[in-house]
Amino acid sequence: MISQFGMDDQVQVMHNLTLAPPLGYLSFLNLMANARLLITDSGGIQEETTYLQIPCITLRENTERPVTVDLGTNKLVGMDPEQILNSYREAINGSRRQGRIPPLWDGRAAERIVEVIQKTV
Numbered sequence: 001m002i003s004q005f006g007m008d009d010q011v012q013v014m015h016n017l018t019l020a021p022p023l024g025y026l027s028f029l030n031l032m033a034n035a036r037l038l039i040t041d042s043g044g045i046q047e048e049t050t051y052l053q054i055p056c057i058t059l060r061e062n063t064e065r066p067v068t069v070d071l072g073t074n075k076l077v078g079m080d081p082e083q084i085l086n087s088y089r090e091a092i093n094g095s096r097r098q099g100r101i102p103p104l105w106d107g108r109a110a111e112r113i114v115e116v117i118q119k120t121v
Helices: 008-012 025-033 043-052 081-093 109-120
Strands: 038-040 056-058 074-076
Touching (some): 038 043, 043 056
Parallel strands (some): 056 074
């Protein structure tokens, strides 16, 4: 993919950049949990970084997961390079607002579902 955009030369001088093959879920979750920041366009990653309390910069104009922006650690920046860079600097310097885990993201959904089913039976 990087070759398609003619960025091979830039990648070679980025000493902190590691290109990895596709990873399994647990391996990728471990990388996210130990990251200072994630930059993505993935909705699932927006949710996971919010839960993990890792700053997330999303390269999209909108999201189907607005709670990650309203309460979480996610910031939508679109594709504007200046916005991306400014958001990156804010996150790395710790000046971004701290997100919080949204209500009901407590791992107890199954209990609540059973309770609703029991009330309707």
